[in-house]
Amino acid sequence: MKKVQSLRNAVMVSLLAGTTLVWGGTAFAQEDLQEFALEDMVVTASRVPTQKVDTPADISVITKEEIADQNYASASDALRAIPGVNVLGSGAKGSSMGQDKILLNGDERVLVLVDGRRMNLGSSGNSSADWLPPVNAIERIEVLKGGGSALYGTDAVGGVINVIMKKGSDIGNHVTVKAAGGSWNAEQYAISASGSNDSGLGLIVSATKERRGEYKFKNANGKSQMMKNSGYDDTGVIVKLDQKVGEDNRIGVNFEHINAEGGSPFGYSKWGTTDSHKRISNNVALRYDWNESSDEKGYVQVYKNY
Structure with a gap:
């Protein structure tokens, strides 16, 4: 069957954290x-x-x-x-x-x-x-x-x-903006912009910002109390560039950045003793797809997640 053949013909290359290189033997992620x-x-x-x-x-x-x-x-x-x-x-x-x-x-x-x-x-x-x-x-x-x-x-x-x-080359020129607010000084902002040209080059840029202050709750005595380390401040950015190659192939580059700061409001050892955390993720990927509209499609990809 063509679908079985497409799986056999597919090749995947994965570069994980700069240390592991995997070929078709791990084709469980191929298609x-x-x-x-x-x-x-x-x-x-x-x-x-x-x-x-x-x-x-x-x-x-x-x-x-x-x-x-x-x-x-x-x-x-x-x-x-x-x-x-x-x-x-x-x-x-x-x-x-x-x-x-x-x-x-x-x-x-x-x-x-x-x-x-x-x-x-x-x-x-x-x-x-x-x-x-x-x-x-x-x-x-x-x-x-x-x-x-x-x-x-x-x-x-x-x-x-x-x-x-x-993919920017598929959705064309488009801009979306979103803003929201809520309790405990919560704020959420998002903007997404995409564009493409007649040569099949597409670009997507997406940025998000989400934050909130520490919230309050009523303790056993009925008094309002601040929950330590319950606030957070997250920022995310995605940039994705793809170019059509011929009629049915495509090469793309993707970059993701996440900067998250927050905490564990309920702690690990006992109530009220918590730690704040900061996590930074920088992921980059290079991918080539071929025969996108046929049963014999496949792709090869190199990526690094940090």
């Missing part, structure tokens, strides 16, 4: 992240393009139209709307690793992919919902609930979260 115009076409369940109606696995798809219509503030909010998906938090957003862990049907062994890049930590195998791209840069999210270890490895026993980002 996971392909984009399609048809909303009923999915790739996560079988790693090849399949009509959703013909897919035996339990898979849900969140489109960019649904994200816009529901006005989701983050990818976490969009994921929480899917039955069986739970994003664990401590009751307050912060930057402590594991504080916003993703569970599928109660299992935390969930593989998170963004444009073919594994976002799970090599040390623990976990991933955080806070590490997902901003919603204004997301084309679609595919959620495979249930065992995916046969196709993706042991870190996908609970399922797979497959995030596909937009």
